[in-house]
Amino acid sequence: MNLFDTMNDADARHLTKGIVISAAGVTKQFGSGTRALDGVDVDVADGDFVAVVGPSGCGKSTLLRMAAGLEQPTDGSVALATDSVGFIFQEPTLLPWRSVRANVELCAEIARLPKAERRVRAQRAIDAVGLSGFEGQRPRMLSGGMKMRASLARTLTSEPQVMLLDEPFGALDEMTRLDMQAELQRLYADRGFTAMFITHSVSEAVFLANRVIVMSARPGRIVADIRIDFPYPRDPDLRYDNRFTEHVADISETLRGAR
Ligand SMILES: Nc1ncnc2c1ncn2[C@@H]1O[C@H](COP(=O)(O)OP(=O)(O)OP(=O)(O)O)[C@@H](O)[C@H]1O
Numbered sequence: 001m002n003l004f005d006t007m008n009d010a011d012a013r014h015l016t017k018g019i020v021i022s023a024a025g026v027t028k029q030f031g032s033g034t035r036a037l038d039g040v041d042v043d044v045a046d047g048d049f050v051a052v053v054g055p056s057g058c059g060k061s062t063l064l065r066m067a068a069g070l071e072q073p074t075d076g077s078v079a080l081a082t083d084s085v086g087f088i089f090q091e092p093t094l095l096p097w098r099s100v101r102a103n104v105e106l107c108a109e110i111a112r113l114p115k116a117e118r119r120v121r122a123q124r125a126i127d128a129v130g131l132s133g134f135e136g137q138r139p140r141m142l143s144g145g146m147k148m149r150a151s152l153a154r155t156l157t158s159e160p161q162v163m164l165l166d167e168p169f170g171a172l173d174e175m176t177r178l179d180m181q182a183e184l185q186r187l188y189a190d191r192g193f194t195a196m197f198i199t200h201s202v203s204e205a206v207f208l209a210n211r212v213i214v215m216s217a218r219p220g221r222i223v224a225d226i227r228i229d230f231p232y233p234r235d236p237d238l239r240y241d242n243r244f245t246e247h248v249a250d251i252s253e254t255l256r257g258a259r
Contacts (some may be wrong), residue, residue, distance in 0.1 A: 019043045020162060020194045021067050025076035027219075028062050036062045038219035039076070046081075049188055049195045051205035053251065054215030055259045060198045061090075063220070064164050067196060086160035088168045092151035094139040100126065100150050101135040107158035118157070125153035128183060145172045149180070156187065163195045170200065181207055182236055189232035202255065206247045207234060214251060216258045224254045 016022075021044035028037040036059035044050050052060050065071040066078040068087050086107070094103045104126055108118040126132055129149040139147055148168060155163065169177045185208050188195060199205050205212045206228055214224040228247060230238060238244050 016043075018045050020046050020048075020081045021079070021196060023063065023066070023073075023076065023078045026063070026066065026073045026078055027075040028059065028066070028071070029074045035219040037073075038221050040215075040220065040222055042213060042222060042225075044194060044196060047192055047194055048211055049185075049197065049209045050211045050213060051197045051199055051209035052213045052215060053199060053202060053205050053255060054220060055217045055255070056200070058215045058218045059220035060215060061166050064166050064196060064198055068164050080162065082161045084158075084161040086155035086158060086163045088151060088155055088163070088165045090167050090170060092139075092144075092147035094147055094150055094154075096139050099136050099138060100131060100142070103139065103150055104153045104157055107154050111158050113158075121157045121159070122153070125156040126150075128156065128187065129153045130179065130183075145176045148172060152180070152184075159191065159193075161193055163193050163197075165195065165197045167198050167200065169204065177204070178236065184208060186233050189234075202248050202251045203239065203244075206244060206251065207239060212247075212251055214254045214258060223258050224251070226251060 021042075023040050023042045026037055026040040027035070029035045040063060052063065054060050062071060066073055067080060068085060069080065095106070098106070101122055104122040105118045108121055113121070126135060129152050131146060131149050131153060134142065134146065139150070142150065148171060152168060169180050172180060181204055188208075197205070197208060210228050212226045212228060213222055214226070215221065216223045226247070230244070
């Protein structure tokens with residue numbers, strides 16, 4: 001399906017062809033008086049993998065929540081070209097009374113996919129995130145990392161056109177995190193969804209994204225927008241490539257100046 005077939009009129013007014021997420025002049029002032037974002041302009045093209053890095057509290061989650069329609073800007077506008085969106089929060093948010101399999105099937109169930117199709121997709125996603133053998137477990141039996149894997153599998157099962165990910169791997173141990181990064185970029189290479197991914201890890205951003213956006217301290221503004229041109233799928237050894245470490249050094253330097 002063409003993304004733009006699903007655009008509603010309000011979105012269409014804001015979006016030019018090929019742009020899936022568009023934030024224009026976005027400012028967010030909370031009722032508490034906190035000004036989280038200040039004049040943010042960003043366009044995410046169809047098929048882009050955009051990572052967003054920035055100091056803690058600079059408004060990254062707020063921007064992502066706006067893209068998902070969970071928050072409204074005080075000024076400016078945010079438009080999304082599709083309602084096929086998967087959101088992965090910092091917390092895995094699994095239903096405790098459901099098994100892993102039943103949790104993973106949930107999005108596909110809500111999307112009313114036939115049961116057999118749900119089963120196949122859920123199993124594929126469970127295998128992809130390394131949870132095979134745990135299908136019958138309840139969430140309380142899982143480690144934090146396994147819960148996050150189940151959450152990722154649940155979102156993958158509905159095969160969203162846009163994935164909005166808010167520090168999904170932040171709670172994982174280093175080895176698991178590297179495995180999940182490898183898995184996510186492989187899935188991205190296979191499925192070609194559009195992604196907006198928030199992280200505090202510059203090397204995670206460079207490994208996953210074809211574009212890294214650096215935000216300033218609150219109120220967040222965009223201070224850099226860097227292309228990362230390594231082809232997908234990416235080999236984990238890319239991390240030892242000089243061009244990779246140069247990107248990490250440049251972005252880290254920009255981040256230091258943005259605090
Ligand atoms: N609903 C809310 N009401 C009031 N203030 C809020 C609300 N949501 C977020 N904030 C404030 O807005 C600012 C930006 O928050 P946000 O969570 O977007 O930042 P962030 O860059 O994602 O932070 P972190 O990297 O620490 O997760 C913070 O100061 C936060 O306390």
